[in-house]
Amino acid sequence: MRMSLRTGDLVPVVLLAGLALLPFAAAAADEPFFTTFFARVLIYAIAATALNVALGLGGLVSLGHALFLGLGMYSVALPAHFGIANGWVHLAACVASCGVVGLLTGYVSLRTSGIAFIMITLAFAQMGYFLVVSLKQFGGDDGMAISAASEFFGFSLSSGNAVYGVAFCLLVALTVWIARLRSAPFGVTLRAGRQNARRVASVGLALSRYQLTAYVLSAVLCGLAGMLLANLNAYASPSSMSWMVSGELIVMVVLGGMGSVFGPFLGAVAFLGIEEVLKAFTEHWMALFGLLILGVALLGKAGIAGLLARPIRSNSPAGRGAKAPLLAESGVRP
Amino acid sequence: MSALLQTEKLTKRYGALVVTDDVSLEVQAGELHAIIGPNGAGKTTLINQLSGELAPNSGSVRFAGKDVTATGIDGRARQGLLRSYQITSVFDEFTVRENATLAALGTQRHAFSFWTSLLGDKEALAAADEGIAAAGLAALADSPASDLGYGERRQLELAMALAARPRFLLLDEPMAGMSVQESAAVVTLLQSLKRKYTILLVEHDMNAVFALADRISVLVYGKLLVTGTPEEIRNNAEVRAIYLGEEEVVA
Numbered sequence: 263m264r265m266s267l268r269t270g271d272l273v274p275v276v277l278l279a280g281l282a283l284l285p286f287a288a289a290a291a292d293e294p295f296f297t298t299f300f301a302r303v304l305i306y307a308i309a310a311t312a313l314n315v316a317l318g319l320g321g322l323v324s325l326g327h328a329l330f331l332g333l334g335m336y337s338v339a340l341p342a343h344f345g346i347a348n349g350w351v352h353l354a355a356c357v358a359s360c361g362v363v364g365l366l367t368g369y370v371s372l373r374t375s376g377i378a379f380i381m382i383t384l385a386f387a388q389m390g391y392f393l394v395v396s397l398k399q400f401g402g403d404d405g406m407a408i409s410a411a412s413e414f415f416g417f418s419l420s421s422g423n424a425v426y427g428v429a430f431c432l433l434v435a436l437t438v439w440i441a442r443l444r445s446a447p448f449g450v451t452l453r454a455g456r457q458n459a460r461r462v463a464s465v466g467l468a469l470s471r472y473q474l475t476a477y478v479l480s481a482v483l484c485g486l487a488g489m490l491l492a493n494l495n496a497y498a499s500p501s502s503m504s505w506m507v508s509g510e511l512i513v514m515v516v517l518g519g520m521g522s523v524f525g526p527f528l529g530a531v532a533f534l535g536i537e538e539v540l541k542a543f544t545e546h547w548m549a550l551f552g553l554l555i556l557g558v559a560l561l562g563k564a565g566i567a568g569l570l571a572r573p574i575r576s577n578s579p580a581g582r583g584a585k586a587p588l589l590a591e592s593g594v595r596p
Numbered sequence: 597m598s599a600l601l602q603t604e605k606l607t608k609r610y611g612a613l614v615v616t617d618d619v620s621l622e623v624q625a626g627e628l629h630a631i632i633g634p635n636g637a638g639k640t641t642l643i644n645q646l647s648g649e650l651a652p653n654s655g656s657v658r659f660a661g662k663d664v665t666a667t668g669i670d671g672r673a674r675q676g677l678l679r680s681y682q683i684t685s686v687f688d689e690f691t692v693r694e695n696a697t698l699a700a701l702g703t704q705r706h707a708f709s710f711w712t713s714l715l716g717d718k719e720a721l722a723a724a725d726e727g728i729a730a731a732g733l734a735a736l737a738d739s740p741a742s743d744l745g746y747g748e749r750r751q752l753e754l755a756m757a758l759a760a761r762p763r764f765l766l767l768d769e770p771m772a773g774m775s776v777q778e779s780a781a782v783v784t785l786l787q788s789l790k791r792k793y794t795i796l797l798v799e800h801d802m803n804a805v806f807a808l809a810d811r812i813s814v815l816v817y818g819k820l821l822v823t824g825t826p827e828e829i830r831n832n833a834e835v836r837a838i839y840l841g842e843e844e845v846v847a
Binding site (some may be wrong): 339398439443445446447448449450451453454457458460461462463464465467468469472475 | 616647649662668669670671673678679681685687688689690692698701702703704706707708710711712713714717821
């Protein structure tokens, strides 16, 4: 439907192209920190994109996605602890654990909606968090160092560059997929359910099945981000499963633009980028950061992606209608 | 004659209040059956039980010979029992065509398709365009639903129901809030749909009801008072007394 590139897509596409070249530049400048930092950005972008399937398309406000990030991390850490470095085993553990936990928690959570849904997803994530904290033999509170990185047919995720490459490719693939998914029957059904759940049923679609599928997909994809994060840090820690992380993922999605194709990526870049910059100036960076988030929230529901799409008329609902004339550029009418 | 939709002793209570009281109703295949009744007669509650959105306390609903009392609205929609809403309920973020195509797809198949565009589904798209054309919205097919006027949104409701290629249409006050011209257009549209579909029409516009219906059922305080042809209803003393008051009915 809306596959052609619009002006709003230009910035994220250029940004992605730049990120494709970044490891080479970082290597040339002998600044590996940048590769590590942006690998983290890419990984969080993957997690946010995963959350966007449930939150942005389906309107399912999950405050428990850190659970899946954590499951992904421990899918690497636990086998590695027992000397298994086979990446396929890690991957299978990640997909299976996130899939099963996503299915069970999703099944229960989706019996509710609104605030109750948020609270139940939060409760499940906290259960996971405290379970991991209590497992003293696996590091408990302190987390676990990972001595052996995931290895796929001899390709090891032991270096920052390797993780960076995989994360970049996965993010690009996911983003392309989301662009298709938004206008594919599954995505349209989810978006329809967010607008008017009752109406979806009356056109013959059992919405809860689609929402559960979206939730499980979202969980598994988030788990993949966790796998990458574990390899990048060579460390798995329960702190990545805390509800703060779940909240940060929501902020990234909302900041970038709920339901949009590039929103989660833009949100992750903005969130982690601003955090890094503000940290350099003051230790009270969170106070300033709060103001910035407030600003974006006030500018509209469409987030950064919406802002980028706005000046030139766009097809997205947020860029049209009553809001458009706020901008001077809207004098140019099609 | 075979009844396409049939209820038997359908009863719905809210506490002590009986909103649907022992209603046994038959709608024959191919007929346009209207339900009238004063405000609060329980018309929408009855429709909700027929569509599957509301479960009755007792009694049964049969559709096309099958007991569908326990079937939800999505299941009944897939069997061809489609409804439109009194309060317009369309997907604002989607275009007219997207709305209708989703309705066409949802009732025919499933939506577990993660890559190809919804509008790339030729079969669903064709059904959607048919429905849109029949509802008189062809010129606005690419407009977002949020841009439509009130009457146009009601037309979209109809287009969505028609796109599903229904066997049975439950129309809940399709003319509510419409201007005289818009209502006239809907009457013409319903005339053209008559016989092609079995229709159960709930409507306040008496002119429209008497012009369109083959048979009319009168609902009062949840009870089915009488069912008959427009002529019989018009001349029924009880109906006149209870529902139509002293006013002269449609001339």
